[in-house]
Amino acid sequence: xxxxxxxxxxxxxxxxxxxxxxxxxxxxxxxxxxxxxxxxxxxxxxxxxxxxxxxxxxxxxxxxxxxxxxxxxxxxxxxxxxx
Amino acid sequence: xxxxxxxxxxxxxxxxxxxxxxxxxxxxxxxxxxxxxxxxxxxxxxxxxxxxxxxxxxxxxxxxxxxxxxxxxxxxxxxxxxx
Numbered sequence: 001x002x003x004x005x006x007x008x009x010x011x012x013x014x015x016x017x018x019x020x021x022x023x024x025x026x027x028x029x030x031x032x033x034x035x036x037x038x039x040x041x042x043x044x045x046x047x048x049x050x051x052x053x054x055x056x057x058x059x060x061x062x063x064x065x066x067x068x069x070x071x072x073x074x075x076x077x078x079x080x081x082x083x
Numbered sequence: 084x085x086x087x088x089x090x091x092x093x094x095x096x097x098x099x100x101x102x103x104x105x106x107x108x109x110x111x112x113x114x115x116x117x118x119x120x121x122x123x124x125x126x127x128x129x130x131x132x133x134x135x136x137x138x139x140x141x142x143x144x145x146x147x148x149x150x151x152x153x154x155x156x157x158x159x160x161x162x163x164x165x166x
Contacts, residue, residue: 001118007125022126025149031141033131035084040125042090043105048116058114066108 002051003080004059008068009040043067051079085130086163087142091151092123126150134162 010016016038023037047055060077068075093099099121106120130138143160151158 009125009127019126022150026128026145029141029145029149031130031138031145033138034128035131036127036129038127040127042092042123042125043102044092044121044123045109045117046119047114048118055114055116058112062109062112062114066112067105 002047002049004045004047004051005078005080006043006045006059006063006067006075007040007078008043008063008073008075009038011072011074014072040073041067051081085132085134087128087130087134088161088163089126089128089142089146089150089158090123090161091126091146091156091158092121094155094157097155123156124150134164 010019018039019037022039023034026034026037045059056079063075063077064070093102101122102120105122106117109117109120128142139162146158146160147153
């Protein structure tokens with residue numbers, strides 16, 4: 001079993017109104033000095049069997065084409081091998 | 084500057100239809116052996132100054148009350164100190 005985590009985040013130059021709203025709320029609710037908040041998506045993918053180069057290549061492609069929008073989002077892919 | 088990452092994920096016993104849809108799409112698009120996909124949210128919070136016990140306590144509380152729904156979601160809070 002392999003566990004792959006794909007984090008998808010708006011590119012730094014894209015405004016993030018959701019993050020801005022959370023930033024305001026955190027401040028009002030007692031957290032001081034919040035400089036910035038960005039909100040993204042996280043996909044936790046569990047695969048049968050081990051990771052190999054083929055699967056890694058397919059995952060890398062799909063993370064860029066299916067799980068994120070390359071026009072406005074960046075992604076990071078982390079493999080956590082379990083077995 | 085401290086960087087805090089809050090990952091919010093549906094509890095394991097809660098059905099995740101978005102994750103299920105992604106699981107199906109990954110399979111159709113060429114990734115074999117996808118056992119499970121869960122989709123969650125990620126908040127990246129940048130704080131002025133260093134983390135201390137007070138701020139950590141406020142963050143822990145707000146992550147549970149504001150950023151996640153404790154009825155259906157779990158969260159993990161990771162502090163990445165920068166300075």
